[in-house]
Amino acid sequence: MFEDKNLVCSDCQVEFVFSSGDQEFFAERGFTEPKRCKPCRQAAKQNARGGGFGGGGGGYDRGPKQFFPAVCSGCGIQTEVPFQPDGRKPVYCRDCFKPAPRY
Ligand SMILES: [Zn+2]
Numbered sequence: 001m002f003e004d005k006n007l008v009c010s011d012c013q014v015e016f017v018f019s020s021g022d023q024e025f026f027a028e029r030g031f032t033e034p035k036r037c038k039p040c041r042q043a044a045k046q047n048a049r050g051g052g053f054g055g056g057g058g059g060y061d062r063g064p065k066q067f068f069p070a071v072c073s074g075c076g077i078q079t080e081v082p083f084q085p086d087g088r089k090p091v092y093c094r095d096c097f098k099p100a101p102r103y
């Protein structure tokens, strides 16, 4: 038989009960003992799914600016531009994009 057991969460260091029922459930499935308490496991799950965890704190919703691969019309190197090249307008890399000196 299983007995309730106290474990310490590796995330928040809080003691939690690994109940006999849970132990049976884990043993049946061949899982090892949980390292984290339930709230922390749930939080980890939510984080893994990405989003929906509104708990305050800075959120980075917007990813980095998107860049598109392009070939520079000036020097022919592979570069990236912050807009979708339409294939008609010339695209320049950072070096070639500098204003040309006037004569
Ligand atoms: Zn915890």
Ligand SMILES: [Zn+2]
Binding pocket: 072, 073, 074, 075, 076, 077, 092, 093, 094, 095, 096, 097
């Ligand atoms: Zn170039």
